[in-house]
Amino acid sequence: MERLMKIDRRIIYLLGAAIVFLTMLYPLGLPVAISDLARQTYNEVENLPDDAVVILSPMYDSGAMGELNPMFVAFFRHCAERGYKIIIVNTQWIQGPQIVHKFATQIAEEYGYVYGEDWINLGSKPGSTIFLQSAVKDFWEACIEDFNGQPVESFPIMQLVPKVTAEYVDACLVLNCGSPGAPDWLAYVCQPEGIKLIIGEIQMSVPESMPYVNSGQYAGMIAGSRGCAEYEQLIGHPGQALKAQDTMSAIALMVTLFIILGNIGYLATRKK
Amino acid sequence: MRKEGPMIVTVLSSLVVLFSNYFYLGQQWGLTDRLDYWFNISYGIALALGFVNLTIIHWKYVQRRREGWVYSVILLLVMYGYLILGIVQKHTGPTFSWIYDNMMTVLGAAVFSLLAFLISSAAYRAFRIRTKEATILLVCAIFILLARAPIGDAIWSRWSYWGNEWFMGVLNTAGYRGILIGAYVGAFAVALRILLGLERAHLGGTGTQ
Amino acid sequence: MNISTDPAIWTQAICILAVYTYLYKDNPIWRLAETVYLALATTYWFVFYFFTYIQPAIVDKAIGEGEWHYFIAVILGLMIFFRYIPSVAWLARYPMSFWVGYGTGYILSFEPAVWLTQITSTFLALNSLQNILIFIGVLSTLTYFFFTVAKENPVVGGVAEVGKWYIMIALGSAFGNTVLYRWNLFVARANTLLFDWLGVGQA
Numbered sequence: 001m002e003r004l005m006k007i008d009r010r011i012i013y014l015l016g017a018a019i020v021f022l023t024m025l026y027p028l029g030l031p032v033a034i035s036d037l038a039r040q041t042y043n044e045v046e047n048l049p050d051d052a053v054v055i056l057s058p059m060y061d062s063g064a065m066g067e068l069n070p071m072f073v074a075f076f077r078h079c080a081e082r083g084y085k086i087i088i089v090n091t092q093w094i095q096g097p098q099i100v101h102k103f104a105t106q107i108a109e110e111y112g113y114v115y116g117e118d119w120i121n122l123g124s125k126p127g128s129t130i131f132l133q134s135a136v137k138d139f140w141e142a143c144i145e146d147f148n149g150q151p152v153e154s155f156p157i158m159q160l161v162p163k164v165t166a167e168y169v170d171a172c173l174v175l176n177c178g179s180p181g182a183p184d185w186l187a188y189v190c191q192p193e194g195i196k197l198i199i200g201e202i203q204m205s206v207p208e209s210m211p212y213v214n215s216g217q218y219a220g221m222i223a224g225s226r227g228c229a230e231y232e233q234l235i236g237h238p239g240q241a242l243k244a245q246d247t248m249s250a251i252a253l254m255v256t257l258f259i260i261l262g263n264i265g266y267l268a269t270r271k272k
Numbered sequence: 273m274r275k276e277g278p279m280i281v282t283v284l285s286s287l288v289v290l291f292s293n294y295f296y297l298g299q300q301w302g303l304t305d306r307l308d309y310w311f312n313i314s315y316g317i318a319l320a321l322g323f324v325n326l327t328i329i330h331w332k333y334v335q336r337r338r339e340g341w342v343y344s345v346i347l348l349l350v351m352y353g354y355l356i357l358g359i360v361q362k363h364t365g366p367t368f369s370w371i372y373d374n375m376m377t378v379l380g381a382a383v384f385s386l387l388a389f390l391i392s393s394a395a396y397r398a399f400r401i402r403t404k405e406a407t408i409l410l411v412c413a414i415f416i417l418l419a420r421a422p423i424g425d426a427i428w429s430r431w432s433y434w435g436n437e438w439f440m441g442v443l444n445t446a447g448y449r450g451i452l453i454g455a456y457v458g459a460f461a462v463a464l465r466i467l468l469g470l471e472r473a474h475l476g477g478t479g480t481q
Numbered sequence: 482m483n484i485s486t487d488p489a490i491w492t493q494a495i496c497i498l499a500v501y502t503y504l505y506k507d508n509p510i511w512r513l514a515e516t517v518y519l520a521l522a523t524t525y526w527f528v529f530y531f532f533t534y535i536q537p538a539i540v541d542k543a544i545g546e547g548e549w550h551y552f553i554a555v556i557l558g559l560m561i562f563f564r565y566i567p568s569v570a571w572l573a574r575y576p577m578s579f580w581v582g583y584g585t586g587y588i589l590s591f592e593p594a595v596w597l598t599q600i601t602s603t604f605l606a607l608n609s610l611q612n613i614l615i616f617i618g619v620l621s622t623l624t625y626f627f628f629t630v631a632k633e634n635p636v637v638g639g640v641a642e643v644g645k646w647y648i649m650i651a652l653g654s655a656f657g658n659t660v661l662y663r664w665n666l667f668v669a670r671a672n673t674l675l676f677d678w679l680g681v682g683q684a
Contacts, residue, residue, distance in 0.1 A: 007396070009393035009397070012389070012392055012393045012396060013389045013392075013393070013504045016388070016389060016392055016667075017671075020664070020667060020668055020671050021671060021675060024668070024671060024672070024675055024682070025675070025681065025682045030422040030423065030425075030426055031425070032422050033422070033425050033432055033433075035432065035433075035436045035437075036436075036437065037441075061380065062376065062377035062379075062381045062384075063380050063381060063384035063666075064384070065381055065669070066381055066385065066665055066666040066668065066669030066670070067662060067665050067666065067669075069669075094525070094529050094530070095376075095380075095525075098369075098372065098529075099377060123529075123533050124530075124533075125312065125533075125534060126312050126313075126315050126316030126319065126530055126534055127308070127312030127315055127316070128315070128584075129584065129587055130308055130311045130312060130315075130583065130584070131308075131312050133304075133308060133587060133591075134305075134308035134309060134312060137302075137304075137305055137308065138305070141309065142308070142309075142312070144533075144534060144537045144538060144542065145534075145541075147364075147533070148364060149362070149364070149532065149533065149537070151537075151541065183595065186595060187591045187592055187594065187595045188587070188591050191594055191595060191598070192591065192594065202662055203420065203658045203659070203661050203662035203665065204655070204658055204659045204662040204663075205658075206440070206658050207440065207444050207448055207651060207654045207655045207658055208448050208451075208655070210440055210441060210444055210448060211445050211448050211449040211452055211599055211602075212599075213441075213445075214441065214445045214449075214602060214615070215598055215599055215601075215602035216602070217595070217598055217599075223436075224420065224658065224661065224665075225661065225662070225665045226420050226421065226422075226661075240669075240672070244665060244668045245421065245422050246422070247664075247668050248421040248661055248664065248665065248668075249422050249423035249426070250423075251421075251660075251661070252417045252418050252420070252421040252423055252424075252660075252661065253418075254392075255392055255395060255417060255660050256414050256418065258392065258396040259395055259396060259399050259410065259413075259414065262395075262396045262397065262399065262400070263399070263400060263401055263410075266400050267401075274571040274574070275574075277574075277575065278575055278577070278578035279578070281575055281579055281582060282578040282579075282581055282582035282585070283582060285578070285579050285582035285583045286582040286583070286586040286589070287586070288583075288586065289583060289589075289590060290586050290589060290590060293587075293590040293591075294590065309538075309551065309554060310553060310554035310579075311579070311580065311583050312534070312554075313534070313538050313551060313555060313558060314554045314555070314557040314558035314576055314579070314580070315558070315580060316530045317535060317554075317555060317558025317559060317561075318558050318561045319526055319527070319530060320527050320531075321561060321562070322523050322526065322527075323523050323524065323526075324562065324565070326520075326523055340512070343512055343513070343516045346516050346520075347516045347517075347519060347520045348520075350516070350517055350520035350521065351520040351524050354520065354521055354524040354525070355527070355528065358524065358525075358527075358528030358532075359528070362528075362532050363525075363528050363533065368528070370489070371521065372521070373489070374489045374492045374493050374496075375492060375493075375496055375517070375518075375521060376518065376521040376525060378492075378493045378496045378497060378670075378673070379496050379500060379514060379517065379518035379521070380518060380522065381666065381669065381670060382496060382497045382500035382501065382514075382670055383500055383515070383518060384663075384666055385663065385669070386500065386501070386503060386504065387663045387666075388660075388663035388664040388666060389504055389667075391659065391660055392660065392664075395656075395660065405649050408646060408649040408650065408653065409649045409653040409656070410653065411653070412650050412652075412653025412654055412657070413653040413654070413656040413657040414657070415653075415657070416654040416656075416657030416658060417657035417660060417661065419657075420658060421661065439650070440654060441611075442611050442614050442615060442618075443614065443618065443647065443651075444650060444651050444654045445615060445618075446614060446615045446616075446617070446619050446622065446647055447618055447622055447647035447648050447649075447650055447651030447652075448651045449599055449602075449615070449619045449622070450619045450620075450621075450622025450623045450625075450626070450644065450647065450648075451648070451651065452596065452599060453596055453599055453619070453623060454622075454623060456592060456595070456596035456599075457596070459588065460588070460589070460592065460593065460596075463585045463588045463589050464589070466581060466582070466585045467585055467586075467589065474577055474578065474581040475577070475578065
């Protein structure tokens with residue numbers, strides 16, 4: 001029984017990796033039920049005005065891209081299907097706009113979106129929360145240039161958004177993985193200006209974001225990888241998140257079993 | 273004026289922002305319109321501090337032949353090589369972007385994904401039901417683990433409903449809201465202390481008064 | 482199996498495997514990967530912000546449009562580097578003071594609205610089980626954090642005990658979600674190794 005507490009950690013690592021590889025090669029096909037929150041999030045994006053302008057902010061870097069890239073793809077695709085104008089910009093998470101640029105370009109091509117008219121990538125700007133406030137006052141002055149180094153005023157899409165206020169922007173879709181993030185968009189842009197805020201949150205931070213969903217400060221939330229899998233089903237484009245759910249199931253079982261094994265060993269030795 | 277001057281700057285810049293946001297005259301004068309850009313640009317320049325700091329620290333390691341100094345040499349070579357490439361090609365250059373897409377982002381993602389293994393082995397080794405609080409924590413963790421993956425619904429069709437709507441949506445929300453309010457009030461208190469000049473940690477030295 | 486011949490995919494695979502050697506034990510390959518990542522990440526920040534923000538601000542705005550006040554921002558930013566010159570290191574406190582003070586002003590201006598909304602969202606009509614549980618949970622959790630009030634008082638102690646249970650539930654759910662999040666990051670890397678590099682099965 002004591003040996004149950006002393007399994008070498010490298011065996012756990014190997015088992016975990018093996019489970020991941022096997023479930024990726026031989027999916028279990030478990031159905032993913034759609035939650036009320038995913039439906040609410042989908043409806044919030046779906047019911048924006050037909051000529052909506054949305055800011056899609058990838059507030060993450062390479063550390064979180066495994067979970068947030070599929071969310072970006074889902075959001076961008078949903079907005080493109082609805083014909084919304086999409087502005088990609090973030091602050092302080094310098095890698096985000098560069099990581100998502102290739103996904104945005106691919107999906108934009110599918111929907112016949114023209115760069116500069118239907119969508120734009122403004123890149124990452126320094127300043128954190130102060131940048132967000134300066135964007136509310138004068139978006140062009142705050143951004144200066146787009147991702148490729150062109151002045152922002154030269155793009156037709158930017159003529160629609162001189163300031164980030166409810167008059168010009170219909171929703172902010174923020175992909176959040178830390179600070180600065182969605183709470184800063186909420187405090188400095190969305191709540192004072194009355195702009196709808198819908199977020200994509202990493203699984204780890206879903207518990208601490210639930211109070212904002214409950215209070216209505218977040219109009220909707222894609223809650224982690226499971227939430228993204230549900231959202232992908234709702235938009236009718238199954239993607240990476242949905243495919244990963246079988247692996248997540250197997251991993252959840254593995255971790256549960258190891259925790260139980262460790263405690264069985266602990267209780268058995270404690271009785272002695 | 274070595275300590276008093278910066279303190280005055282701290283308090284004045286806070287007051288300017290407060291005046292601009294809370295008072296009609298402040299909004300009319302638009303004092304923060306220009307200052308916002310000063311903040312963003314100066315902050316962006318200061319981010320080069322990390323670059324300079326790393327250079328100084330690792331150059332010292334090389335000079336003193338500290339253990340692992342070879343890695344310091346590699347670090348400096350890669351840093352300055354990439355910098356020269358960036359200056360020549362700019363951030364959208366083909367080689368610069370290639371290294372970014374195929375090395376930098378991948379290395380970053382892989383480093384963060386290591387925690388998956390470490391957290392699993394930590395849970396196995398350390399997660400013990402020693403007290404009733406630990407038991408509650410463990411039961412909740414397992415319940416949510418299985419609720420957030422489709423396997424929960426395969427075991428019991430209402431698992432994800434109870435996990436998401438009640439557990440996460442009500443019980444967890446209440447607990448975290450209390451924690452959040454406490455954290456916000458604490459941050460507000462620290463901000464007030466900075467405004468009143470009682471907090472001096474940002475100036476170096478002993479920190480508080 | 483259809484192993485890729487793309488040098489980009491091979492580079493990605495080598496980088497991923499180099500990092501994962503750490504799982505066996507600390508080794509030179511892992512340290513090399515770590516060093517290269519740190520060097521690239523630090524340099525990228527500098528290059529990116531310089532060309533996308535600093536240079537346009539100086540060249541296009543300050544010089545091109547005659548907005549000379551941008552030079553004040555540049556001088557302010559450069560002042561932080563005085564910390565490396567011992568005789569004038571105190572000058573580096575000025576930009577830091579400006580950033581801290583300015584940020585503090587914004588925190589005081591904008592953050593209260595967020596947590597005041599959280600408070601008002603707690604005090605809802607107690608006409609459903611959900612509202613009652615949230616009300617009890619928030620108040621008892623806050624009571625638990627009152628370290629200046631004696632928990633020996635049976636009322637305070639009892640309420641704080643309830644708060645402790647709520648906190649355990651919150652932390653338990655945080656742990657469960659964190660495990661899944663971390664493994665999802667590995668799944669994304671495994672995707673690259675299995676499908677893009679080794680060409681086994683379909684992505």
